[in-house]
Amino acid sequence: MLGGLFEFADLGLHELKGFDAPIRAWRVLRESAAETRFEARATSGLAPTVGREHELALLAELWSKAASGEGQVVLLSGEPGIGKSHLIQALRERLRDRPHIRIRCQCSPFHANSALRPSIVQLTRAAGFHPDDPPSVKLDKLERLLARSTDKVRDDAPLLSAFLSLPVGSRYAPLNLSPQRQKELTLEALIRQLVGLAARQPVLLVFEDIHWIDPTSLELLDRLVPQIPRLAVLAIFSFRPEFEPRWIGHPRVTSLALNRLSHRQGAALVQRLTGGKALPGGLLEQMVAKTDGVPLFLEEVTKAVIESDVLTDEGDRYALAGPLPPLAIPATLQDSLVARLDRLVAPAREGAQIGAAIGREFSYELLAAVAQRGERELQGALDQLIGAELVIARGRPPHATCIFKHALVGDAAYATLLRSRRQQLHTRIAHALEQHFGEVVEHEPEIVAQHYTAAGLSLQAIGYWQRAGESANDRSANDEAQSHLQKALNLIETLPAGPERQRRELAALTVLGRVLAARSGYANPEVEQVYSRARRLCELMPEDADLFPVLLGLAIYSATRAELTSAHELSGRLLDLARQSNDPVWVVEAHYARGVGFSWRGDFREARKHLELASESYRPQRHRAHLALYGQDPGPICLCRGSAVLWHLGYPDQALARMEDALVLAERLAHPFSRAYVLTWAAWLRLFRREVAEAEERIDRALTFATEQAYPFWTAMAAQQKGWLSAKQGHKERAIAQIEDSLARMQAVGTHVTQAYAMGLLGEVLGSVNRASDGVRLIDRALDQVNRTREQWCHAELLRLRGALCAAAEPGDCREAEISFRQAIERSREQGAKSWELRAATSLARLLAEQGKRAEAHDLLAPTYGWFTEGFDTLDLKEAKTLLDKLGA
Incomplete structure (x- = not known):
């Protein structure tokens, strides 16, 4: 009789007075946590x-x-x-x-x-x-x-x-x-x-x-x-x-x-539902015909007819109490369920309606908070719903969980509500959740959002949909996040035009852009549409505090896409906002964005200034709280980007020391994205320094971590580095395949920065396998991209590589090679890129020496080499010194 309502311990067979045979005894342990309805x-x-x-x-x-x-x-x-x-x-x-x-x-x-x-x-x-x-x-x-x-x-x-x-x-x-x-x-x-x-x-x-x-x-x-x-x-x-x-x-x-039941099977089901009691023949035929073989419909119609006053119970059969009314048998399953709900007392019917507004499953506590009835009356209503087999309860009040027997029961109860009553109930449910169910509000904001949406309270719903989107994004539930944010945007469209609507749309678009980019990369047309719309909104709005995270997201998006003119403009606006607000977090983020933008553009002096200002203002505890908003920790990132800038400016040892600081800080902070960022740039530094063994260790660490953490951007960049490494280790064909693969990956995720440099690396490898002409054509494409995007940090090196490939392609005619080398030197001097300048000067000096112009070669290389005060154990400086010694002999 108790069925599965409780859990029992078997006490075995016992002799009991009044029973001829031993009886199995059981001890009740607890209420059952029944798994299903x-x-x-x-x-x-x-x-x-x-x-x-x-x-x-x-x-x-x-x-x-x-x-x-x-x-x-x-x-x-x-x-x-x-x-x-x-x-x-x-x-x-x-x-x-x-x-x-x-x-x-x-x-x-x-x-x-x-x-x-x-x-x-x-x-x-x-x-x-x-x-x-x-x-x-x-x-x-x-x-x-x-x-x-x-x-x-x-x-x-x-x-x-x-x-x-x-x-x-x-x-x-x-x-x-x-x-x-x-x-x-x-x-x-x-x-x-x-x-x-x-x-x-x-x-x-x-x-x-x-x-x-x-x-x-x-x-x-x-x-x-x-x-x-x-x-x-x-x-x-x-x-x-x-x-x-x-x-x-x-x-x-x-x-x-599963197919519908046959006429015979339907009749058999009715007989079982009535406990074997016969129904009047005509009535049974009508019931089976109208329910069309749907078991739930047949079950509900049978119960509805038995509960009505159409039949009288004659003990072993049912008889008609009078002529069968035309509407005695509901025409649809919905009608049948509504008829059964209508026969409930008012508190039970209201309980079903409130439960339906809450959802398929609802807690007694939330039902009580919304129903606003006395405990005895509410429990009586729930007992009637359970007795009518419309609702199943798990546990006992106040900790009971109620479940509609079938989703269609809840649908029928909800359909009996007028629109105004529905909105009223959803408002009360949302308020009850906010006041008494903090865990739901914190961890399932989409539930509150659904109720405010159904209540017609768009402003409240928008905020919760956005919170739900951000929460889902934090858990990498990207599809769910996109759905929540799209619902917010749909509601925003219903708001009156004006600054408030623009501000809310901008906030939602910013998060949606991050979600879409995380799911499918920046190449996705949806991502471009979202950020383009966000950029247009920014142009319409006055500078204020709400704009800062939006502009930062746009700046990162633009830089990643190698849209550096736009990124430069946005970082300028960020810096203006930060200075106006005097917010120390904003100051760091703005200088970071400005410094990174300058470094991509090849303005290394300005890049150093802003990155060092960011590092000076950085405080770990202050910025830790902003990781969720900005997605990365600027402390180690500014150090590692500053390290790369120092190398370009001609300070290879200082660059190495600063990178070590970045690695230590990244390990201590243990923020995955920031750590992947630093590991990748630590590998770049070793690559710039041409340290194969050290680079291999750094590249492997970066690639392993980025793969483990599922960062497609960083894995693609590490694949570039892996190609360079393979080439230096003599595996030329493998290097070509790896770099080509990295370019395809970057294109797939919409990452355009460093593509030109990767093309340069690939061109260099092609030259080493007797494909110098192919390498020249590839580097010309890279130079076109640099001029188009303004990603000029590697401009001088691309020109130098072009010169080397031209010399290899036309050994007897070095004019084109010399032009490219001289252009590389000129460009590096404009940028203050002493390391690129040294490399280009060494290449040109070597070419001049081969032409017998030893004095000119010496005079060209000596001042550049003489400028350096550190890094004399690096390969570039060693090669320059060796060449100078030969030229001076």
Whole structure:
């Protein structure tokens, strides 16, 4: 009688007075955390399963295979009310006495863009979290749960705690992972739990209603399906016909579509629902005909007719109480459900309506906060809903969770509300969440946003949609983030034209631009559209505080795309805003943007000034709080970019020392993106210094870290460096392939800075394999790009490389080579780029010496070499000194 409502301990057989045979006794342990809307009432049978014998036999057969280690996936499809969940429950009943583990995840239209929501709910339930548990107790429970399936509790607990928004205190070190890497490791941890459980016992994994699945959960299933055949797992994914599963054709994947019941099967179902009591023949025929073979419709119509005053109970049969009214049998499932709701007392009907406004699943606490009724009256209303089998409750008030028996029940209850009443309820729900459910507001702002949107309160909704987008972006749930931000933008379009609308649109576009770029790179046309619109809005708006993060995002976007004229203008506006505000954080960020822009443009003196001003104003504690807003820590980044600038200006030893400072600071701060930035530039410095062994170590570290953290920009840049390294190690063909691959990667993600330099490196390698003419043509393309984009930091070196290739292509005619070398020297002097100048002067001096112009060569190279005061152990200075010694001999 108690069915699955409680968990019991078996006390064995006992002799009891009044009974002839021993009776099995049980001790009640606790209320059951029933996993489904059916499980709690499973032993009494929520509704009979009729007409599914073949399908149930197929599932049982697949279970037998899965239990023996041949994992199976079932794609279970069918229209609403066709009996997908009933079939799954029938399988669960069949397996009840067999050793196995059940995992059930439920998708919902209210959480279709809440990343991994089904897994969050399942894991929370499996761990046995109680609303009153403090974080430390929840963490204890989580660790005990994980210990059942893995020996990597120390690895997985911090990941899954973050996933559950559970603070870990000092028990675990901060994760310090990029959002993308953290998401990937979290998905791996979730799969690892399933693998570990399946090694203990066969697992029945059910993902219901995946037509409402969130993108990150869908990614989880994409990763999981190929692994299922190796596990003792039967995975059942249920969905409506409009969903198109992407796993058809995979090994051990079976598609199972449920059809409507036949007339005979429908009549049999009615007989079971009435407990075997006969219905008047004409009435039974009408019921079966009108419900058209949809089991849920037939079930609801049967209950609606029995509950009405149309029939009288004659003990073994039902009889008509009088002539059958024309509308006695509802014409649609919706009508049937509405008719049953209408027969409820007012508090119960209102409870169903409020629950429907909250969602498919709703807590008693939130229902009470919104209903504003006395506890006894509210519990009575809930009892009536449960008794009518419209709602299933898990747990007891005030910690009960209520679930509509079927999504269509909630839809029917919601449809009975007038528009004004709906808006009123959604307003009350949003206010209740804000006042009493801080965790929902903090960790699921999209829920509050949905209610404010449905309430017609656009301004409040916009703010929450943007918070939801930012939160999803922080977790690298890019599809969900884009959806939230697009909803914000859709609402912004409904606001009156004016500064407030512009400001809100600009804020949303800035975050959306970052989201789109993270997902598909800066080459995506959507990214360009978003930033172009943001730039136009900036031009319309006065300079104020809200503009600063927007302008910074635009400046970074423009610089990455090698749109350096635009980046230069934007960084100037940033500096003006920072000076006006006197905000120390803004001052650092503005000088950083200005310095990086100058360095890309080849104005190394100005770049040094701004980067050093940024470093002088930087304070780690002050800027740590701004990482989420700006995405990187300017401290180590300004040091590493300043290091590269120092090398260009002719201070190779100071550059090396500053880079070491950057590396130490980046390691200490442990911010993944900033660390990837510094590691990559540390490799560049060794490459500039032409230190092959040291460069190899730095490049490998940078590439490994960028790959682990899933940073496509930094992996593409490290691939450039890897190509240079291969060339220096004598692997020329490999070098060509690596640099070409890096160029393709950079093009794919819309990163144009350093492309020209990569083309120069590739041209140099081509020259070394007797393809000097091809190299010249490639470098000419690079020079055209430099002139077009103003990315002139490598202009002098490209000219020098062109000269070397011209000399190799036309050994007997060095005029073109000499022109390029002299242009390189002139350009480097304009920029103050002493290191490029030394390299170009050495190349030209060598060419002149080969022509017998030794004195001219010496006089050209000596002043440049004589300028240097450090770096005499670097290859460039050693080669220059060796050449000078030969020329002076």
